[in-house]
Amino acid sequence: MKQDDKAGPIIVFDAECILCSANAQFVLRHDRNRRFRLASMQKATGAALYRRFGIDPANPESLIIVDGDAVLKDSDAVLAIYAALGWPWKVLAVLRFIPRFLRDPAYRWLARNRYRLFGRRETCWVPSPGDADRVL
DSSP states (O other): OOOOOGGGEEEEEEEBBHHHHHHHHHHHHHHOOOEEEETTTTTTTHHHHHTTOOOOTOSSSEEEEEEEEEEEEEEHHHHHHHHOTTTTGGGGGGGSSSSSHHHHHHHHHHHHHHHHHOOOSSSSOOOOOOGGBBOO
């Protein structure tokens, strides 16, 4: 897998999860600088990135952001996404002041229960043609 690190961070997400897909669509809509790229854990690129950082793509506990050799996961990843989207979304970055030992368990609970709470798609979400170049 060859990756162009200069093209920006990659958000690896669950494209079958309705909540995760809605978040991916939100990022594409509000990322005015087109900074982020997306990779579904169900596709080869996303699955390889999960494995690279020791996460089972068949049972992920978190979305991740991969930026070169660096990775963010759990609540740090979510807060980094919203901080990078600019105003008004970056105001959510204030939640970083809540200690990770409190944020991450809440995030992991939501991640473990995402299908039960929000549902699961029969097929993976597919981006619009205008955003297809940002989805790996």
